[in-house]
Amino acid sequence: MLDSRELDPATEFRQLYDQQYVSVYRSIRGVVLDSAAAEDLTQETFVRAYRARLRYTPTAPPGAWLRRIGINLAISYLRRQKLARVLPARLYVAPDRREYDRAEARDVVTKALSTLSPKLRAAIILHYYDGLTREEIASVLGVPAGTVASRIAKAVAIMRKSIGSDQDFGPERSTNEGALRGR
Amino acid sequence: MKVPYVEDKPTAGGSNPPSEDDLSRMIRDTVESWKPQRGPDWSGVLIRLAHSGPPAWLLYTAASAALIVILVTAFLVGSALQIGALGPQPVPSNLH
Numbered sequence: 001m002l003d004s005r006e007l008d009p010a011t012e013f014r015q016l017y018d019q020q021y022v023s024v025y026r027s028i029r030g031v032v033l034d035s036a037a038a039e040d041l042t043q044e045t046f047v048r049a050y051r052a053r054l055r056y057t058p059t060a061p062p063g064a065w066l067r068r069i070g071i072n073l074a075i076s077y078l079r080r081q082k083l084a085r086v087l088p089a090r091l092y093v094a095p096d097r098r099e100y101d102r103a104e105a106r107d108v109v110t111k112a113l114s115t116l117s118p119k120l121r122a123a124i125i126l127h128y129y130d131g132l133t134r135e136e137i138a139s140v141l142g143v144p145a146g147t148v149a150s151r152i153a154k155a156v157a158i159m160r161k162s163i164g165s166d167q168d169f170g171p172e173r174s175t176n177e178g179a180l181r182g183r
Numbered sequence: 184m185k186v187p188y189v190e191d192k193p194t195a196g197g198s199n200p201p202s203e204d205d206l207s208r209m210i211r212d213t214v215e216s217w218k219p220q221r222g223p224d225w226s227g228v229l230i231r232l233a234h235s236g237p238p239a240w241l242l243y244t245a246a247s248a249a250l251i252v253i254l255v256t257a258f259l260v261g262s263a264l265q266i267g268a269l270g271p272q273p274v275p276s277n278l279h
Contacts, residue, residue: 018225035219128207160200163201164199
């Protein structure tokens with residue numbers, strides 16, 4: 001979430017780093033879905049932001065400015081690595097369906113996120129986690145607000161379908177398995 | 184705006200999608216559970232800044248300036264020494 005207290009990157013960069021590090025990390029991880037790469041890209045985001053701190057103009061909050069750098073770095077990283085094509089197969093490890101809890105729900109969300117393209121993931125994370133409006137996301141991603149709206153709608157439709165099929169399948173199979181074992 | 188059609192009712196043997204509010208909550212819970220292993224490391228940023236080369240715009244500007252200097256120098260040297268096409272050319276005698 002973006003903090004209400006806005007720090008000036010030119011004079012308070014160190015405080016901005018401490019304040020924004022975790023949320024920038026989460027936004028980037030939401031795009032790359034890889035914790036180690038996300039940490040590396042987060043550091044790189046702040047390195048690039050530090051170099052550009054004197055050119056920062058307060059047309060957007062510093063948090064949105066940092067996200068713009070971070071998300072663009074993350075998308076470039078995925079483009080370079082060509083990870084987007086292999087992410088679903090690499091990330092998803094089938095969970096134990098008998099222990100259906102919040103941890104599994106998180107796996108389900110991660111799996112659903114991995115079925116989206118990096119640009120759809122960026123829109124979803126910026127909207128639902130960072131709480132940015134469509135106009136703010138449009139500014140971060142450098143696309144029109146209408147494009148953001150259609151990306152969010154498309155991503156939500158794909159994720160609902162993916163999560164719905166997972167959750168529907170999971171508990172029913174667990175119950176059936178329990179019933180069979182009980183016989 | 185054209186919004187993709189999403190079926191809300193579960194179909195027989197099909198999926199039971201969460202509502203948009205549920206999805207929003209699930210995404211927030213998931214993302215908030217992500218914690219960086221190393222955490223903020225300001226000295227790491229300083230080390231990267233110290234080891235990183237010049238910015239790309241400076242590199243391209245310097246390379247372009249160097250190329251222009253090389254081309255202008257080559258032209259001046261070629262003209263002074265009358266080398267190749269920069270030397271005096273024979274005038275065809277049949278031209279009036």
